[in-house]
Amino acid sequence: MSRRRRNPQQRFARAVVYGIILLTVLGMILAMISASSAASTQDTAGRAPVIVLGTRDLTWGGLREIAGSSSSAAGDAGSLLDAASSGEPVNVVVRSANPATCPADGWLTLGAGSRARALPPGAASTPGAPACLDAPDAASALAASRGSGYEARPGALATALAKAGAPATAIGDAASLALATEGGAATTSDSLKELLASGPSGLTLVDTAAGVTTAEQRVTALARAREAVLAAMPRARVVIVSVADAESPGPQIGILPAGTTSPRGRDGGLLVGDSTHQAGLIQLTDLAPTILAALTGSPHPGGASARMTGSALALPDSPPPAASAEPGATDPAGSRAVEELADGALRARASHLTTIPSILLLVAASGALALTAALALRGAPRPRALIALRGASLAASCLPLAALLSGVIPWWRAGASADEPSWAAAAAALAAILFIGGALAGLVALATRAVGRPRGEVALVAGLTSLAWLLDAALGAPLAFNGALGMDAVVAGRFYGMSNTGFAIAAAALIIAIAALRALSPPGRGWALGLVALMGGGALALDGAPWLGADLGGALTLAPVLVVLAVALAAPELGRRGRLRAGLGAVAGMLVVGTVLAGLDLARPADRRTHLGRFAAGLADGSAWGTLERKAGALIAPFLSSALALTALMAGLVTVVGAAWWGAREHRAWREGRSAYRWLTTGRAAPRWVGSALVGLGVLVVVETLLNDSGPSMAVISAATAAPLILRALLAARPGQRPA
Template sequence: MKFRLRPKHRGAGPTLLRTLGFRHRALALGLAVVAGSAATATASTAYAASPADQQVPRANQSLLAKVIVVGVPGLTWYDVKGSPDLTALVNQSHVGSITVKTAGPHTCPVDGWLTISAGTRAWGNVPDQACGDLPGLVDGKVQNWQTYVDRQAEHHTGAPLGRLGESRDRVCGFGPGAAIAVARTDGTVSNWEPTVDLAKLGSTSCRDAVIDAGAMPLREGRDEARKRVAELVKQAKAAAVDSWVLLVGVSQVTANAHQEPLVAMQLPPDNGPRWLTSDSTRRPGLIQLTDVTATVLRGEAKPIDPAGAEKDSPLDGNEIFFTGDQHTDASAVIEDRLDTNERFEHPRPVLIAVAMTLLVAQLAALGWFLITRSRRARSTSEFTLLAQGGFFIAVFLSTATVWWRWPSPGLSLYCVVLAISAAFAGLAKAFLKQYAGLGILLAAYAILLVDGVLGTPLQFGSMFADGPVIGGRFYGFGNSTFATLAVAALVTAGWVAQKLLDRSRMQAALAVLIIGGLAIIVDGKPGWGTDFGGIIALTPAVLLLAWLTWRGSISLKALIGIGIAGVVAVSAVAFLDYLRPADQRSHFGTFVARLLDGDVGDVLIRKLQMSASFFYAPAGWFMLAGVVLAMIATVWPNKVPFESYRRYYVSRPMIRPTLLALSTCGLVGMLLNDAGVALPAIMTGFALPLLVAHLLAIGVETPATVSPESHLVQES
């Protein structure tokens, strides 16, 4: 296996979009070109290296004759800490953690082994049932194999079971789980043994090998299991001298097991022990389960669908490599891995606690104001609402405090986020007075742009990121981050346009394109935000805001032209990313590959199911009702039963265009993004408190509680 530094890839130039049939056609074309260029630039300078590569150089590794995967369901870093034998392997290995999230709600051993078989996330276990035993072999075939194949179709995973066995000649398997991993598309298994045969493992009849070392016992016998795993790794390395032995946790042991990243080690270390990573995570010290398949195949996969026909279905993972500085202290490495588990375990539960704290504070302060109408009550209510806006910054800045290394990490995170939220609210209120909310939005815009350019270090492990346990984004902007950026960018653009409007409508429109275009570039550029769904929603919103700024109104033809411009710009980004090598593509290029192969149906169905899942609980319907009311307020202000809001709506020329742009972004995101109704709901959650705070600050007696994203576009 040869690992190499990858050269920069230069994409094509920006797309020229023609918008025909309008008055002043030249300027309309200019608007589309600028916005289209902003989006397509995200692919024209496609990243040459991942964020991990930008931080530390990628090391080269000599070609290895064999890859031996030793899979151990449930092997945690606590096991390594509690076992002298496993601890001794740390300084002899490149190390990391592996996320074992698969397609189903739980990653049982059968899910993990099927995922290695397919190279994409597979669904093996029946929901709401215990994990159960692994299927055995009957007449050389995995028992109930067709049931697992049918389960992939039922849940639209798109996982081609048997890919590893069909793609790799002379891949050997040892143990029950390995039989599943090396089975062919029809479930038949060859070159397999029920137990490890070291002589066969070291022979040329095994080009590569997969070993099931057995699941870790839940209680009794765990110490003996740790010793057995460590000894097996040593024996495998001795039996195949030129091999790369990859020790990985492949799953949890039980359906209700505590979810955490598991152990990943690779022996022998080349040029000293370092950190495992892959292009699918772009994070030193972290790989995912599908990377195991990609590493065994080493770019030689022949993707096959269940019917046996060759099909260019891309792998979900990428080859594993090592990077970063050497580590020489096993105990420090183990503590670092345990700290990493803390980092990913607490954000989501603490998010709920912080949100409820802020909500209770806002309701209490607002109730106090409505009862007393006192100046102090008004000021307190304004502060709590501003703190809600500051929260959307605190979720990111909190990661810079390294809270997971503090005592009581969960409590530390809770206190840190509330403290940062309050600090932003207090500083903005003290220095910007009635425009405090605008200051918070400007700060959010600047911070997210910088974070995106740096490779999103503040996203990783934050409350707004689906971490390795959930199996969501490992890099780039997630839906919550995009919602924050979209509100900040559009309102900032509207405010700047308001300042320039009296000077020149064209200058104001160009300012919108620049401010919005920067957000589109950072959000969409592979290696930065890498957010396919985000630019789909933000591009037409920016174009609409620019058009309304320039013309003041919009025709049906112009609206259609804006829609076409957005589609072309996003398509250009995806296609240019697709032109890169398969193992360097981001979500954009992978989607195009699936589309061209006719393999995109399962992806779209899964995203639709994710979007619809919000309506399985009452909260989803409440969010939808709130979003609909918010959009009605932005489009038909006369239907809002608050005169103060209606006066505010017409008080500045740029309020209406900004509100319409925000509604457009939210609506498109809701319809085309897998976040569904949650995306505009998050946008509302960011903007609405700042609007009410602004109205309180300027002395409105009846707080507006219907319109969300309408504030802060006005000038002083």
Template structure:
């Protein structure tokens, strides 16, 4: 037993108290409120009009073509919006339904590449008592299979609930003899246009007020405080001019990982969809702008107007503009609690914003949060549009290189596994080359994170610029780990793992912007994670932390408290609401870190130790999540919202959706890297059995825990295993090093050594 293990045995009580203190500190930090920019305080408005324009893009806003929206972009506040719902792009039917549900919803019509089927929306029918959406039950049935728990009609029901509360309060005041506040007579949602009917309908498919065109806008505002407008324009919809309208979306090379997956989609095949004529698009944008101008002319001073591109016109998806103006809205940027990033919102936030504008409560069925305004005195139409175009270009460029990046990483990773096997089990020949390959492969995902620092998507050839950064980063790290003073022992591991951990830690502290614009993160239009730590970057960070804990040259008591300190800092970076916000990563890293330290301290890995590690990890997860849940709903991260879903019984949908997504990753490029790692590990184990020190054992156990547990609890599934392998497998082989057999002294020949008698 080592000295450190002896200390732990003799001072078991102190160790338990220390762990309890560490657990308390971690939970307290995880419960700290997220840091957000100061938002302007907004009073309630008398009403709000939401104008939805499917297909509207930032490039459509122009001072001459769309003067009304151009002026609105400067006079009010703006942001880029992800319309991600069910699948990798959102057609109009799904967009309007999601607006009414406040949750990701899908349409009942087939979703094709040009959104042709989901663009033909029938008008509601009038039955003498009002209006109702045709085939509403078919829409409800379709969404029951998507595992998002979308409650169609939540917007209208929430406004009706506010009216019911006001009536109850008035009756109670009347009975108590107190002054009676009359209920708001306009507590309802009106719809103008066929698409708006889907958003304005209640859970039964009924609409309080509906009209086919803007001629009835005045009557709609007199009737209801929330008015949803569909001008009947889809920007980019070329109807009969659109090529290949029968192509199914799965044939585009951009299949979803799985229903409801948060994974970025795969490769784009730009050849499937021909670019549309500018004149056709301009005519549609100008028509939508004319409708916005008509609404602005009728807008009372105490009302607000929100214009949004509520859906895609066709595949592929893109970010869409949101323009917000009216009573109490200052010029600046928009943000929301669901994105946590300035200048970005989601489609489901529009639902919550409409409710918040008139003072209605946001129900638990609405996944979005009210949009907040971040005032900026330098805000202008030109700057808002330029930023929106740049953000859209960044997202599109990342998607264009992502599938190739994952494929190349997987292919090189398989080569790296083979090199690691040769380094540990092969002959002396080519061992230097094998070592270099191991280092270069481990450097690739680290270079992928660093590639987000320069704005490569602004280059004339973004793809070439990206791959130049990847190649350059790999070369620099490989050389840095091969210098005379860094190439020996575990030093190459510390160089590359240390660089990976430092890059990601600095990125999280500075605002989490680098992986957002590389395949190592999620593009904003994917609507998965606008800030914090994505699953891919987490895999690299966790593997790097495990390697640092295992191979740093700890001395004396530092061997105990050094790994604990690194582990606590790493867990805070991964799980804190104002940093990583990664609940699955928190659970994984706590368990993997404990098991790694357990072995590093000379303790045997038993079933009891595994259960203890899992219990502590779950405790950190549960306590941090519950404390997050206790905060106001608009301040909660997805960890707190998940706890809320557990308490209200809707967590099953989330778990099923994530399981579907994780299973859907099997068969994708990183699957083959994970399979190669498994085969390589078996070969190395059978031919060499390299675990001969506690340090190596700690690294093996920690990396295995990250690869396996991370794949189970994250919806990225096998991709977590693949990225962990890409960084950790080759570096671990380099740290172990080739086996050198010691020369055994020659055994003396007993006959030759016997003394001879002289005669």
């Protein structure tokens, strides 16, 4: 049956109907998109404004000192302390791409959400260059930041806010740098009073320290600006922050609105910084994503903030009204919080002051012990000398563990004024290390003799040292952070996990612990491989896991060391082919461990990644080369800018060359049978595990020097950790007898 053909009029009517339906559907879709966009704009415009009141060189200790003085600014300082009691007080790490952050550096860093710099290094101290307080023009600031090596994108905050339809205004030349972009200048206003009269929305940045010089004047200007903002706009979310630490590098004050929360919650009444993992401590780079989240609902809209390295906190939608306190009334909880923050800032500065003396103590103790032993053992010494060497080597081997445990003693408060430490703190830290080290040596000697295993001293000390440093890193570094050996909030290289110094100590102690326990275990290659797999695998997990130690360089270093150590313990006598296979296995182990850890970190959200994840992501987009260049520059920069550091480097090189020459000479004399140390092999043979440990230590020193930005200093610290333990193992004979 044939289908009836439609006439042209019917086909035309059908097409018209379909067209009307299609246009109706398109109209509905466009209306929905328009409504969604309008709702988004209305939502952005309807959010309570964020007003950042910035100052410079103001700490909690300094603020408390002014509040307790008889100056005219005492009342204003008291009002800021009251604001801290009713808000969320924090310490702010303002470290920029320069070691000391000038106001222009700080404002540019705030607007970039990553460490930037507006002035080239040392510009403030160069004759004819602008002073630190001078704000450079936007073009010069952006050019200086591009060469910082941190891959910062100045103006990322302003760009993201503009895309979201949120206005941003700056008051002050330095504050305007935070909103400066490559595409144009920032929107500025002449005065805060005029801006408040117009009812600003979105973001307002105010440099309250512009035109003032003394700390008292800065406090007064900041307090008056806060009062003016709250009087004109009670719903405004006011953020108070000191953005620069050029006068004395260290944590600065920060007051966030009441009700601010962190993904990591609170600890002891203080907000835990998401980027620092520390209670009451955030970074200046955290403010950009925090402001974006407060004004747009997302800390990372689009790709404008892809270079932001900070982590967002959650500001309240509308802060509660400020409670009116009676004159002289104080909040005990708020006072305790401020006191704890002031103590934390003091500890950070004291740690920065004490790091070099503490490291020198470990190195000097180890070096003096080695030199004394080399002289005393040249020819058969008296029994009393051997006993003294045994005791000294045991005490020196306990010092790296004592340096970590010294954090339980508040040595940083010795001789302090406000939040400025004195050299008395460094002396107190060294005294604490020596006291704890001596106590540990006595306890270890008593414990090993009580169980009838005096030769287990080396394994016990090395095992405890490695375990303590690894567990502390896995738990967030409560002892190592702002401790005697660095990892402080002034340098701000790392806030949690395993530091380079900690790894150098833990890895050296781990190698000796595994080798020494191998000597105490039953014979058989299985025991050797099992010890390396169990202890080494656990150490790799604690050190390298992104949510524990988060130490990429350490994990990549430890993997080949463990492979070589396993081969040395299980099969000490290998031919050339066996050593080649061991070397290839070490390289393969390093690559596998690095790939696995990088993959685990890349699987996490972008704002939760550690240094490892960000570096792995940088390898994909090409930005990692800037990081490598910056780290390479950081390796040589101290020796180019400091005569003392260059002198120390030359002295170290001379010492290493001299020791190598002396060792080669003694080794040749030993093989020829004319060495003065030949008597050391009489009676009982030297422990075989010592040779395996030395092989592992040699690989550790070489690899950590090549893979870490502070490799040479790590090598020295590893050697200083291992030398007393090795010497104690060689002197393991009973008191009064010749050593093995």
